[in-house]
Amino acid sequence: MLTQDRNRILFDGFVLEPLSEQQYPLRFDCGDSDLNDFFRNDVLNHERQLFTKTYCLYEYNAELEKKSPLVGLISYSNDSVRIKDFKDHEEEIPEEKRYPNIPAVKIARLAIQQDFQHLGIGSLLLNLTKLFFVTNNRTGCRLLTLDAYNDDKVVSFYMRSGFNFIHEKDKNKRNRIMFYDLTRTPV
Ligand SMILES: CC(C)(COP(=O)(O)OP(=O)(O)OC[C@H]1O[C@@H](n2cnc3c(N)ncnc32)[C@H](O)[C@@H]1OP(=O)(O)O)[C@@H](O)C(=O)NCCC(=O)NCCS
Structure with a gap:
């Protein structure tokens, strides 16, 4: 079950809280230098510019109100997918509801310590994200999107969580755009 307590989200023995400036210098290493550099050096500037909103994941013992060191980081941005880029899946959207753009939230960065x-x-953080955007939804948001490294392990990690490719145009590129349809997650 997902509980929202002020800005904190509690889920299955974990807590997700907004990143704050007090956490710097940030002790975080996911093994990927680009992602480490983003979270250690760039993310606060992105927050100030309102380009991303970043959350920190910790293991959490609710009885003792005790949390672990930082376990993971995830950044979200608003996004939209043009219906003409969504042709391979347009049967999922009823004809009378087809706007030129489908509202979405992008998982801009995701990394686990x-x-x-x-x-x-x-995988738990992806499930939590799905619930986060369908529970007490304040604006319409139909899809989760992300740019996955075009690497079999990374792509299959997202596919196991129900993500799919938006189209085949990027199949030979460094990154592939993937989506998850939030109507698949019951409220
Ligand atoms: C990708 C990542 C977020 C997955 O988190 P996780 O907690 O390890 O994920 P899970 O335990 O739910 O699933 C692990 C599976 O994801 C797959 N996987 C995805 N990306 C991987 C990566 N970069 N290295 C190794 N395995 C990866 C493997 O199939 C792995 O299975 P295994 O544990 O049997 O080897 C994490 O490995 C990470 O932060 N990697 C470095 C940064 C990165 O590559 N981010 C993705 C950018 S698109």
Whole structure:
């Protein structure tokens, strides 16, 4: 069950809280230098410019109100997908509801601390994100989107969570745009 308590989101023994300036210098290493550099050096500027909103994931013991060191980081941005780029999946959107753009939220960055990888926490954070955007939804948001590294392991990680390619035009590019239809997540 997902509980929203002020700005905190509690889920399945974990808590997600907005990143704050007090956490710097940030101790975080996911093993990927581009992502490390973004979270250590660029993210606060992105926040100030209102380009992203970043949340920190911790393991959380609700009885003791005790949280673990930082486990993961996720940044969201508003997004939209042009209906003409969504042709391969347009049967999912009823004809009378077809606007030129489909409202979406982009998972702009996602990383799990190296020591905590391969434990299912990245998948849990994707599930939490789905619930986050369908629970008490303040604006219409139909899709989650992301640019995945075009690497079999990364792509299959997202596919196991129900993400799919938007189109085939980027199949030979460094990144592939993927989406998840939030109507698949019951409120
Ligand atoms: C990708 C990432 C977020 C997955 O988080 P996680 O908590 O390890 O994910 P889960 O435990 O739920 O799933 C792990 C599976 O994801 C796949 N995977 C995805 N990306 C991977 C990566 N960069 N390295 C290794 N495995 C990866 C593997 O199939 C792995 O399965 P395994 O544990 O049996 O080897 C995390 O590995 C990470 O932060 N990697 C570095 C940054 C990165 O590559 N981010 C993705 C940018 S698109």
